Amino acid sequence: MTGERKLASELWDKTLDSLREIVSEMTYRQFIEPIVPLSVEEDLFQLGVSDDFFAQWLADNYLDVIEESISKVLGKPMKVRFVPGYAPEKKEGPAPEEESAGEPLPAQEVSSQIPALRTSRRGKKGTQTETPPQEADTDTPEEEGSEEFRKSLDDEVCRIRPEFTFDNFVVGEENRYAFSAAMTAAQNQGVYNPLYIYGSTGMGKTHLIQAVANYVREHNPHAVVRYVTCEAFLNAYLDSLRFKSKFHSHFEFRSYFREVDLLLIDDVHQLAGKEQLQEEFFNTFNTLHNSNSQIILTSDKRPSEIPGLEARLVSRFESGLTTQITAPTFETRLSILQHAQRVQAVKLSSDILQFVAERVSSSIRVLKAALLRLVAYSSITRKEVSLSLAEELLGDQLDEEAENARVSIESIQKTVAEHFGIRVPDITGSKRPKNIAGPRMIAMYLSRQMTDHSLVEIGAAFGGRNHATVLHAVNQITENAEGDEEFRRTLSALKRKIKG
Numbered sequence: 001m002t003g004e005r006k007l008a009s010e011l012w013d014k015t016l017d018s019l020r021e022i023v024s025e026m027t028y029r030q031f032i033e034p035i036v037p038l039s040v041e042e043d044l045f046q047l048g049v050s051d052d053f054f055a056q057w058l059a060d061n062y063l064d065v066i067e068e069s070i071s072k073v074l075g076k077p078m079k080v081r082f083v084p085g086y087a088p089e090k091k092e093g094p095a096p097e098e099e100s101a102g103e104p105l106p107a108q109e110v111s112s113q114i115p116a117l118r119t120s121r122r123g124k125k126g127t128q129t130e131t132p133p134q135e136a137d138t139d140t141p142e143e144e145g146s147e148e149f150r151k152s153l154d155d156e157v158c159r160i161r162p163e164f165t166f167d168n169f170v171v172g173e174e175n176r177y178a179f180s181a182a183m184t185a186a187q188n189q190g191v192y193n194p195l196y197i198y199g200s201t202g203m204g205k206t207h208l209i210q211a212v213a214n215y216v217r218e219h220n221p222h223a224v225v226r227y228v229t230c231e232a233f234l235n236a237y238l239d240s241l242r243f244k245s246k247f248h249s250h251f252e253f254r255s256y257f258r259e260v261d262l263l264l265i266d267d268v269h270q271l272a273g274k275e276q277l278q279e280e281f282f283n284t285f286n287t288l289h290n291s292n293s294q295i296i297l298t299s300d301k302r303p304s305e306i307p308g309l310e311a312r313l314v315s316r317f318e319s320g321l322t323t324q325i326t327a328p329t330f331e332t333r334l335s336i337l338q339h340a341q342r343v344q345a346v347k348l349s350s351d352i353l354q355f356v357a358e359r360v361s362s363s364i365r366v367l368k369a370a371l372l373r374l375v376a377y378s379s380i381t382r383k384e385v386s387l388s389l390a391e392e393l394l395g396d397q398l399d400e401e402a403e404n405a406r407v408s409i410e411s412i413q414k415t416v417a418e419h420f421g422i423r424v425p426d427i428t429g430s431k432r433p434k435n436i437a438g439p440r441m442i443a444m445y446l447s448r449q450m451t452d453h454s455l456v457e458i459g460a461a462f463g464g465r466n467h468a469t470v471l472h473a474v475n476q477i478t479e480n481a482e483g484d485e486e487f488r489r490t491l492s493a494l495k496r497k498i499k500g
Contacts (some may be wrong), residue, residue, distance in 0.1 A: 003421050004015040004039050004040070004085065005038065005039065007036070007040055008037035008038055008039050008040050008045070008046075009037045009044075009167055011037070011040060011070070011073055011074065012035075012037035012047075014073045015069045015070050015073050015449055016032070016033075017070060018034050018069040018073065018236070019065070019066065019069050022065055022069070023062070023065070023374075025222040028460070031054075031057075031058065031062070031238065031242075033242075033373075034049070034050070034087070034242045035047050035048065035049060035058075036048035036049070036087070038083060038086070040074075043076070043077065043078055043079055044078070044079050044080075044081060045070050045078050045080050045081070046080075046081050046083050047066075047082055047083065048082075048083050048085070048086025048087075048243050049081060049082050049083070049086060050084065050085075050087050050242070051084050051085075051241065051276075052276075054082075054084070054238060054241065055082035055083070055084050056388075057117075057238065058082055059082060062067035063080060063150040067079060067080050068081050068486055069236075071482055083428070100319055110449065118388075126162070142379055158226045158227050158228050158232075159404075160210050160214060160217075160225075160227050161210055162214060163473055164206070164207045164210035164211050164214060165211050165214050165215070166179075166182075166183060166186075166211045166215060168207075168211075168339070169204065169207055169211055169420060169463060170332060170335045170336045170339050171210060171332075172329055172332030172335065173327070173329060173332070174325060174326040174327065174328055174329060174332065175203070175204060175208075175325045175326075175328070175332075176208045177323050178197050178199075178208060178323045178325050179208065181197075181321055181323050182195065182197070182208050182209065182211065182212050182296070183215075185294055185296060186211075186212040186216055189216075189262065189294035190292050191262070191295060192320050192321035193289060193292070193295055193320045194285075194289070194296065194297055194317060194319070194320040194321075195294075195295070195296045195297070195320055195321050195323075196296075196297045196298075196299070196303065196314070196317050196320060196321065196322040196323070197296070197297070197298045197299075197319070197323055197324075197325060198298065198299045198300060198301055198302055198322070198323075198324055198325070199207065199300065199324055199325035199326060200300060200327070200363065200452050201300060201362050201363060201365070202362070202363025202365030202366060203325045203326070203327065203363060203364060204325060204364050205266070205298040205325060206266055206314070207266045208298075208325075209227065209266065209296050209298055210227060210264070211420065212264065212296060213225050213227045213260070213264055215263065215444055216261070216262055218241075220261075223262060224259065224260040224261045225260065225262045225263070225264075226256070226257060226260050226263050227259075227264040227266070228263075228264070228265060228266070229265075229266040229267055230265055230266060230267045230268050230269075230270035230271060231270055233257070233265060233281070234270070234274065236253060236256075236257075236398075237253065237277060237280055237297035239253075240252070240253030244292045247339070251360055254284070257284055258284055258287045258288060260288065260293055260377065261293055261294065262293065262294045262296070263284075263288055263294070263295050263296075264296045264297075265295075265296075265297050266296075267298060267299065267300070268297050268298065268299045268306075268317070269299040269300055269301050269306045269309075270296045271306070271309060271313070272306050272307055272308035272309050273307075273308035275310075278309070278310050278313055282310070282312060282313055282316070285313075285316055286316075289316070290346070291459070295320075297317060302322065302324075302455070303317035303318050303322070304318070304471060305448075305455075305471060305474065307475070309476055324454060326452060326454070327361060327362070327363070327452050328361070328364060328367075328429065330357055330358060330361075330489075333356075333357040333360070333361065333367055334353060334354060334357040334363075336364060336367060336368070337353045337356060337357055337367065337371055338353060340368060340371055341353070341371075344375050345379065346375045346378045346379045348371075348374060348375065348378070348385055349384075349385075351387060352374065352385055352387065352390055353371075355390055355391075356370050356371060356374070356390070356394070359394070359396060359398050359401060360394075360398070360401055361401065362400075362401055366397065366401075369397075370394050370397055373393055373394065373397075374390055374393060374394070377389075377393055396500070407450045407451055407499065408451065409447045409451060409453060409458065409461045409500060410461075411498060412446045412447050412450065412451075413427050413428065413443050413447075413461075413462075415494060415498045416439050416442055416443040416446065416494060417439065419493075419494060419497070420435070420438075420439040422435065422436055422439060426439075427439060427440045427443055427462065428438075428461070428462050428463045429463055440462065440473070441473035441476055441477055442477055442491070442494070443462070444458060444462060444469075444470050444473035444474065444477075445473055445474050445478070445491075446491070446494060446495065446498065447461070447493075448470065448474050450498060454467075454469045455467035455471055458470045477491075
């Protein structure tokens, strides 16, 4: 080990002591521990990481924390630079001093550490297996393919809540089509492939796709079912590239998510802007689709509306059935509250349930949280909840609901028109001069951002325009805002005016 690297290593060891107290143990083991100290210059500390993706991820999430910790150790402000192509050496016993730090890996060597894909799926008959090169499995523990090993990963990565079933899902007009599609996918895998369900946060998307998982597990115990959030998929991917990964190898990561009968991914909009993760997911998707494994995805947006999502993934996601879940109606909200009351020891009066259903409409999650607050209060104080008390206990939630309820497409159109000195009929009409077309696109963009209306509904409110026109406006305004600080301030000012 050179003197420069030895100094960097000593300083990094002291920094690790500080980082251990700041980040979680899992974060430390997966993302901090594999970092290799390289060199220390006047105000720059260079740290080695395995690849560009990991370097960018660390820079986006932990750069400030690492720089602050290093600066405290050195007693002066320091910048950090992540250098791809390094990995900690896997040591089996005492190592010579000169081999104690990670060594740079040529790009082709880094690529060669990702073994070939095993294409078979457990539980599927007649599927050929492509045997990976011998060197790919050299360091793979024997137990990694065992049932015990995969069960431990299921418990850590793919947790499915047993209470999320079709029987516990309250069906209304706003989710009936999505419910039917999910039930069909559970009973007849491959009919809708992929099934893509989208809608705002808290509308029941996770409940619905986990209901599919529970149904398949119950009716086909031998089926391999994996549910994972997009964030967990990202963390698992990053972990598989690290030394001491719970997957033991990147090959095991791929096998884990590709040798399945049913894969459910929550919140795929989080793929946006993550190029290497999109590449990994694209290949996973193709492998599963080609083998007729069922794929079910959820998101808060249609595939074509996710910024930073590659066109080929948009095409794949839209190749099956896409269905939306919208905000629940009063009748559905009341049914949800009545259903939730069945398992609660404290029963609220029908007047209270109707009051909550009328006043809380933003999401099912918020609705259930409001009910739980009232039930908890009644249980602890042993007092009956009256309408006036319910209003007092839910004051902050009701204020937020009222504020959200004031935002309508009409109010957006009026505010934008006043801001740009034009009339609302100009925005909804067919005229296309620049002084009208620009504000019209902004109004469409804000309608999509600030309301739960679909593209079709927004288009109808703007003179019967089609959803493609609205989508173009959303994408154009998003692009303009990314490169123009003044334009972003204008949008922020309009949002504040709209919210009152």
